[in-house]
Amino acid sequence: MRIGIDVGGTNTDAVLMDGRRVVAWAKRPTTRPVEDGIIAAMTAVIGDSSVATSAIQAVMIGTTHFTNAFVEGRGLLKVGVIRLASPSGEALPPMIGWPKALRQAVEGQTFMLPGGYEFDGRTIAEFDEDQVRQSARKIHRAGLEAVAITSVFAPINAAMEERAAAIVREECPGAKITLSSSIGRIGLLERENAAIMNASLAAMAGEVVQSFRDALREMRIRAPFYVSQNDGTLMSAKYAEVLPILTFGSGPTNSLRGAAFLTGCRDAIVIDVGGTTSDVGVLINGFPRESTASVDIGGVRTNFRMPDVLAIGLGGGTRVHLDPSLYSADVLSDDDFSIGPDSMGYRLLSDSYLFGGGTLTMSDVAVAAGLATFGDPSRVPALSDAVKAAVMGRARRMIEDGIDRMKTAAGDVPVVVVGGGGFLLHEKPRGASELSQPEHASVANAIGAAIGQVSGELDRVISYAGGVRERALNDIRALVMELAVAAGASPATVEVIDVEEVALNYLPGQSVRVRARAVGDLKFS
């Protein structure tokens, strides 16, 4: 059996799963530190099911903690930044374009040193051991505990970053070092930004992962635990401690994957209806479709693997702007009212009519229309059928528009609704071949965490010159499968789920950038 946990900003959800069956689930408030909330939610699911803790084989935790901390600039370390690229790149020093406040919170010392590789593997400039050592000493003297190291084309050859790291380790004992090659893709500034962001989270990652560990220890659970990554796959706790940045975006991913699991859909549109927004995502082959544009996090450009999610300003707490004199109107025209984009958020529980307030929200209208039952319906002013129909119709059209924007094929597609505000979508929207709102939809995130797989990923520039495309791609496939196994996948279950080729324009020699990804089920020892 396994336990999936989702530590969100408001709630901590837990599910206990036996194979594909949800044995128990619970929702508890998130606490700070997160430990107590996790313990409360786990205690509830274990207590409900009276399962022995020794029967639990693994615990999977998804969290938005690190994303939120970074965006809010909370608890970040100052970072020593070493870039091995000179003479290239000097026109764009590290952290160029960062928002001032975040830069102030994170920038320690910056060094642009000789190094890096060309696209074909040649060296741009020789590695200069002395300069790296001197820089490391300065970082140490400045008392910086975190260091980010980046070199040109490190995703293809990480040797220089590793050499620099060895020197930094000697000169700055105990420093948390992030190598850009451990994070990702081609695109130097974005990858360097990610490495710096990751380094700034190093201390917090240690604390949070320790707090997960403590919670499990207190529960006497000895099973290994894993943390969800942004692509819906899992990493070991040890890995999460070192690369907390890979959790960014795992929230929407887990809800998408949870929806896939609960419905059995491999390809579908998933709408997570919350209090403030409805997030529309797309499942392809059981995995979230990733965004191709670069992703801004707190105003910092990155090139993460992130789910391509469209947020629509429509949720349970979204305000309905309608003059009270029109509440009982027989006819309502399109100009008479608007929906959102402002939301009551948590104040839904005090300021909406349903909870004794005086603000009309989507929840008020939905309850009045008999689509949901909560709060005190008698407090909602009388709304005419025309008003109810017009508001719910508009909400449906907003969602239909979102579906339409995210769809990738002309035909109708299955639509799955998860999240607490699912009642807003009560009938099959246009563009949907079917509409499902599965059982346990409100804890889809925790379920998504519980069913995470492990993956391997590769991003390389290779040459197809001489007609070797097939052989080159086969090598890439084999390599990416090995990476998935190294990450903990059971070899028999590993499959390559994505190979993408982008020709490098304007270069002869048929240079192509290939990205590949393989996933497999977690191997239980």
Added chain:
Amino acid sequence: MQENHGYRAEAEAVRYLTLEDVRDMALGTAFLGSGGGGAPVSALLQLEAALASGRQIKLIDLAAVPDDALIAPCGWMGAPTVSEEKLPNGREAIRGLEKLEEIKGQRVFAVFPVEIGGSNGLSPLLIAAERGIPVVDCDGMGRAFPESQMVVFNVYGCSANPVIVTDEKGNVIVLEAVTNAEEERITRVLSIAMGGSCHVIDYSGSGYQMKQHAVRGTISLAIAVGRAVRLARSAGRDPFAALISCLRSSSYYSHGGVLFDGKIVDLDRNTEGGFAVGRAVLEGFGSTERMVVEFQNENLVARRNGTTVATVPDILTFFDRETAEPITTERLRYGQRLKLVGLSVPPLLRTAQALAVFGPQAFGIAEQYQPIEEINGWL
């Protein structure tokens, strides 16, 4: 000799560009790139930093350039994807200019983009800010093209020499090519040897020569286009309508329109001779209409249900249909929902001489060139 037809002179001959202008221009240059030219992210970041440090970007009208002044068209050659990873040193263009001055024995009075389309449209602004010299409101291609001889100066008989190729390491190569086609072939090889990107100064010449041949007003046009789209977006108006109406008021690029609105249902691409060659097939929403666009780095030809609606050198650019963000050929993806916008190019890019250099036949397309506004009845 080709004349520049009645470009409306700017009210002011000198203009200092703001950060907002530069950001607007980035959208405009992406549009004029016809799907090519690469993303201007790193140039934008550098310009932002240059403006923040108090440097100025002085844009002057071509008419304000003295006839005997030395003017240098500038641009980068190489793979946009490589430039995302190996970033510039910042001295490449300056070293090239210094070498040019040494050869010519004359100071460079001003620079301009050899190619307005894509990131090359913006990079000369940096040189101008860095060196404290003006950037001239014109360019050499009027759009983006994949090869360096596809430039109006070559069309109308100017020599590329002396060609100055520089890289981030400090290598400076001066090339005297026997023909402009040879210049392309040799600099292309140099760009590989230099690690996939290099800076090139070619077709430098006198102010008089530039006035004869350069495509005028393309920087201010790019700014105006970006501004129109930005203002429309922020006011909740249709950015495409704003774009088209902005173009209509320009005297050069006046015939523009949305050629198709649909979704990519097939995307086929491969590399041939160092170029990304392929085609995108779009299908209309709820209709059986099909648009097929063939590209070689840039979009070259568009056919609706088998009938040609536009060919190179007229401009064909995909936009995200929601955000009106131009999408380069490298970023095309299956399933994207796009609008295809077509645009007429200035007359000097449509003469028989010009079409021989960068018309449909130069890209192996069989049909004869026909102006986009004639095919689509936009007159």
